[in-house]
Amino acid sequence: MATMAEVAARAGVSTATVSRVLAGKPVRPDSAEAVRAAATELDYELDRTARSLRRRYSDLLALVVPDVENPFFTAVARGVEDTARRAGLSVVLCNSDDDPDKERRYLAIAASENMAGAIVAPAAGDLPVGGLARKGATVVVIDRSVEADVDQVGFDNVALGREATRLLIDRGCRRIACISGPSGMGTARDRELGWRAALAEAGLEVPPEYLRHANFRVDGGRRATEGLLGVTPWPEAVLATNNMVGIGALQALAASPGDEPRPEVAVIGDLPYATTDVSGLVQVPLRPRELGVRAAEMFLERLGGFTGAARRVVLDGTTTGAEPA
Amino acid sequence: MATMAEVAARAGVSTATVSRVLAGKPVRPDSAEAVRAAATELDYELDRTARSLRRRYSDLLALVVPDVENPFFTAVARGVEDTARRAGLSVVLCNSDDDPDKERRYLAIAASENMAGAIVAPAAGDLPVGGLARKGATVVVIDRSVEADVDQVGFDNVALGREATRLLIDRGCRRIACISGPSGMGTARDRELGWRAALAEAGLEVPPEYLRHANFRVDGGRRATEGLLGVTPWPEAVLATNNMVGIGALQALAASPGDEPRPEVAVIGDLPYATTDVSGLVQVPLRPRELGVRAAEMFLERLGGFTGAARRVVLDGTTTGAEPA
DNA sequence: TTGAAAGCGGTACCAC
């Protein structure tokens, strides 16, 4: 690989000038032309490693998600990527597996690689952004919220849970079960609170066995649903508090024998890969791509110099905290 | 952030010694201890940018896939990631969107970032690995094959198409349609060839309208299936040549009105997010995770110094070319 | 075993 010095020599200018040309800074047209020609002839390719070392940051943005296999997060990734690309940033997608250690490792790497920053859907409540913070890198938290003083974008999960439950009630369901997520996961807890609230508002009561905690994956939803089918009286409806759990619930129902009336299913989230017509389901879609876009925009604003207080954006809802400059 | 020089000063040694300690090279125990202590106290974190500049390669591996939203490729990513991590490599997941330009861009970045190399599911027939090759970086091609002289891992797509079709024939289907991929995509063409071969072997003939070309996404499969439902006589079975197309086909059938006998569906690939019981479908599973694992292993072998001829590995099948050292 | 020092390939400041 040719180096900048070689390009400079060939073009009869200094490396400083080459650097300027590449950066689009003012340079006499003829030397700019000479540089470009030399670069082409030599097949020159800038070494980003050297650049990041000197500049103290690279054009890489780490996106850390708890599960790359969840279509929700791949859709988020699309949104982030499309937005970041326009600003010349490339996205490094990292899978934390909901494991705080892995998450910490990836964030440490992001810091160590001098990445521009990270967009993180945190695995645990506390976010180990120490390294990034020390380097002054940008951090945006998505989906789940944290205490830390950083920009955050997410949903109003209580409202989501309440809305889904209300829709079920509107359909005439009264015995409504809820499959929540792991205890300790804020989004799950909030959606569950919304469910409780909607039940309370409608004056409905349900047995405690109607609340199940599942991991937020397909198998969790399946097992929880199987469990619910064993409860007497059967629930008339099941609220799946995320997409994967919803898939599991539908699979469990599809596999369960008999012609008894089956519970209705409501899903918070989208089912892009459903193999049935899901238009009959109660669904509360989430727009994950928009989540990614919004997060990336906030990220870019920070990169562009915005220094206001940490913002909390609730998608399809209110924004609290400082507005973008 | 503390630098290595600061750690060295605090430990009363030179940066060379600090570097050695961090690399696990032989150093007197007491100075090693001093270095570790100083590093901890200062919260020292190695700067990988500087390291890669000096070493001429980083611990990053680019995985370039045509569609991150396809569960097939996220499963591949899992396999790659799990395997690479054990060797201390982090995986940068890049979405080429089946666009050769994007692909080229990502590969150029990988080269420019001095990444260890790339594992690529190529968008087009020719693979623009120029930069990586020049730098001596490792390249492994997966899923689709290319002319280039690089390690490759994939499936025997003709066999897959043939097997799926045979299974349909065994079920008594005779009029079997095929939804293939974009013309020009080798994997699609081969699976389609397998379909033809199986039909021929069984002495079956089908009208030309039974072959459809779709993009390899859900909407493509849906539209193609809708088209097939308009053909007289209706096909008794539809072979979906990839997972997304299979989902689309199932969606189209689920949405189509009427009680007419519906075509059977065979799918090459897996349907992890199906919302129905798919055990009744004809399925030819693909083990994408294994594909990723195998590719990463080959990658690591090269990194470890293996210099034999380019290998072509066919999963669940034969291996041609040199064996790993 | 260890330290001094020369880079790796850019960027950016400073003087012209």
Next chain:
DNA sequence: GTGGTACCGCTTTCAA
């Protein structure tokens, strides 16, 4: 507008 050059933080000879 341009060139000289110090420097980013680490790795790796080379000598001691």
